[in-house]
Every structure is written in C-alpha cells, then in structure tokens.
Amino acid sequence: MEKGYVQIYTGDGKGKTTAALGLGLRAAGGGLKVIMFQFLKGAHSGELDSAPCLGGRFQIIRLAETKKFFGAMSEPEIKELKERLQQELESVRTVLSANSCDILILDEIMAALHGKLLTVQEVLALIEARPPGMEMILTGRAALQELIDRADLVTEMKCIKHYMDSGVPARVGIEK
Numbered sequence: 001m002e003k004g005y006v007q008i009y010t011g012d013g014k015g016k017t018t019a020a021l022g023l024g025l026r027a028a029g030g031g032l033k034v035i036m037f038q039f040l041k042g043a044h045s046g047e048l049d050s051a052p053c054l055g056g057r058f059q060i061i062r063l064a065e066t067k068k069f070f071g072a073m074s075e076p077e078i079k080e081l082k083e084r085l086q087q088e089l090e091s092v093r094t095v096l097s098a099n100s101c102d103i104l105i106l107d108e109i110m111a112a113l114h115g116k117l118l119t120v121q122e123v124l125a126l127i128e129a130r131p132p133g134m135e136m137i138l139t140g141r142a143a144l145q146e147l148i149d150r151a152d153l154v155t156e157m158k159c160i161k162h163y164m165d166s167g168v169p170a171r172v173g174i175e176k
Contacts, residue, residue, distance in 0.1 A: 110140020
C-alpha cells in the first residue's frame with residue numbers, strides 16, 4: 001500500500017477483535033500479509049485455527065499470554081507478566097523495522113495499557129515506528145485520548161443488548 005493508516009476499534013461492545021479479524025481476512029484475500037499480535041489472551045479461540053488456512057498470509061502471535069484477569073493476579077504475577085511482555089514486545093518492533101507485513105493488528109493492546117504493562121508513550125512509539133505503507137489496527141476497551149488523537153480512524157463499539165447478560169456462555173466459533 002502506498003499509505004497506511006492507524007485504526008482503533010474501542011468501546012464496551014462486542015466486536016473489536018472480530019472487526020480486526022474481518023479486516024485481516026479481507027486483506028489476506030486481497031493478497032496482503034497480515035500479522036496480528038494478541039495481548040493477554042490465553043484461551044483458545046477459532047481464529048488460531050483459521051489463520052493457518054490462509055496460505056501464510058495471516059499470522060497470529062500471542063504476547064503476555066495468560067488465562068487470568070488482572071483482578072485475580074497477585075503483584076508478583078503482574079510483575080512477571082509485565083517483564084515477559086516487555087521482552088516479547090521486541091517481536092512487534094522487529095516486524096515494524098523489517099516492514100514484515102501490510103497490516104499489523106495489535107489486538108487488546110488497550111488492556112495492556114490499562115494493566116500498566118505498557119505506557120502510552122511505548123504505544124505511540126510503535127505507531128511512529130510504522131512504515132508509511134503499513135496499516136495498523138489497535139483494539140481494546142477505553143482507548144486513551146492520546147491514541148485517539150493520533151489515529152486516522154476510530155470506531156466505538158457500543159453494547160445495546162447482549163445475550164451473555166442473560167447467562168448465555170461464550171460459544172465456540174462466535175465469541176471464542
């Protein structure tokens with residue numbers, strides 16, 4: 001691509017990761033190379049099985065993989081997670097410096113920010129390190145204003161109604 005843009009999918013509604021995956025699927029179908037880094041995810045989800053079917057055009061890499069939520073972690077566990085993420089973040093920097101893809105998705109990077117595993121300055125530095133032709137998508141609840149100001153496109157997902165509120169668990173192929 002001649003010019004890539006920075007997109008943010010945020011809000012309290014369902015669909016942020018799904019929107020990023022949809023964009024990635026469309027891009028892979030158009031012959032573009034997609035790399036998605038998923039922050040703080042640990043449970044298996046369907047995209048991990050689907051991406052390899054796209055002929056190497058869509059790669060998913062998990063960073064700071066965990067099955068626990070921050071509220072259930074001890075201080076030493078959070079410290080260890082932060083140290084691990086700081087080391088693993090080098091793989092994102094390598095993708096940026098090597099210009100290894102056309103679309104770079106940083107899924108749930110807002111959760112890493114809110115958990116104080118990353119600083120807004122570190123995320124802004126990743127955006128600034130982006131080659132001019134690379135599209136970058138950031139997802140997660142409560143996007144910080146500094147990132148919104150820097151982005152070219154911001155979409156807020158707003159929950160109007162959700163069946164999970166009435167006790168429906170996450171379903172394979174839909175929410176996981």
